[in-house]
Amino acid sequence: AQTVTQSQPEMSVQEAETVTLSCTYDTSESDYYLFWYKQPPSRQMILVIRQEAYKQQNATENRFSVNFQKAAKSFSLKISDSQLGDAAMYFCAHSGGSNYKLTFGKGTLLTVNP
Amino acid sequence: SQTIHQWPATLVQPVGSPLSLECTVEGTSNPNLYWYRQAAGRGLQLLFYSVGIGQISSEVPQNLSASRPQDRQFILSSKKLLLSDSGFYLCAWSVHRGQGYTFGSGTRLTVV
Numbered sequence: 001a002q003t004v005t006q007s008q009p010e011m012s013v014q015e016a017e018t019v020t021l022s023c024t025y026d027t028s029e030s031d032y033y034l035f036w037y038k039q040p041p042s043r044q045m046i047l048v049i050r051q052e053a054y055k056q057q058n059a060t061e062n063r064f065s066v067n068f069q070k071a072a073k074s075f076s077l078k079i080s081d082s083q084l085g086d087a088a089m090y091f092c093a094h095s096g097g098s099n100y101k102l103t104f105g106k107g108t109l110l111t112v113n114p
Numbered sequence: 115s116q117t118i119h120q121w122p123a124t125l126v127q128p129v130g131s132p133l134s135l136e137c138t139v140e141g142t143s144n145p146n147l148y149w150y151r152q153a154a155g156r157g158l159q160l161l162f163y164s165v166g167i168g169q170i171s172s173e174v175p176q177n178l179s180a181s182r183p184q185d186r187q188f189i190l191s192s193k194k195l196l197l198s199d200s201g202f203y204l205c206a207w208s209v210h211r212g213q214g215y216t217f218g219s220g221t222r223l224t225v226v
Binding site: 031033035037040043050091096100101104106 | 146156157210212214216219223
């Protein structure tokens with residue numbers, strides 16, 4: 001069974017600084033995708049970034065980047081130049097199998113301090 | 115462009131009453147559809163998913179059921195709500211594994 005673990009229930013960062021959110025996963029599949037979702041107070045789930053397991057290059061989307069370590073089954077999210085609008089719950093997710101099911105971690109609540 | 119609509123946004127229902135939450139997708143065909151529940155602001159639990167009309171898979175035995183009467187319509191139902199059914203319900207769709215999910219705006223259900 002696939003599992004996704006986010007070991008940091010809460011994190012905080014000062015505005016304009018950098019923060020890294022951790023995620024590890026367990027899977028028996030060789031072909032899969034990994035995602036980070038953001039859930040602000042509105043509770044709308046927003047896709048932040050995705051990573052294809054067969055690509056060694058780490059994905060980047062503006063201030064958001066990942067550190068994908070396939071052998072270690074680690075997929076951390078780095079937020080650079082943190083902004084107040086980055087404050088949210090962040091979920092790591094793994095997609096594998098033929099039915100496209102996503103398995104989510106329990107989330108990390110990020111607070112951005114002005 | 116593809117959009118997903120989920121309603122109602124908020125619902126307060128008495129224990130023992132029925133439930134019907136609806137989700138529709140526009141701009142795509144034959145999507146995979148999903149219902150998730152999020153309790154206490156954390157953790158998403160997959161309740162049901164569907165890969166086609168009339169095809170429903172249940173992930174967690176519970177008081178709820180799902181139906182897919184049309185290609186882009188997904189309904190979450192209950193005949194008699196329990197207090198434990200309270201939570202935030204999210205509908206989502208996907209057509210490709212690498213796409214991830216696109217989520218609806220969610221329904222906050224409070225059973226009183």
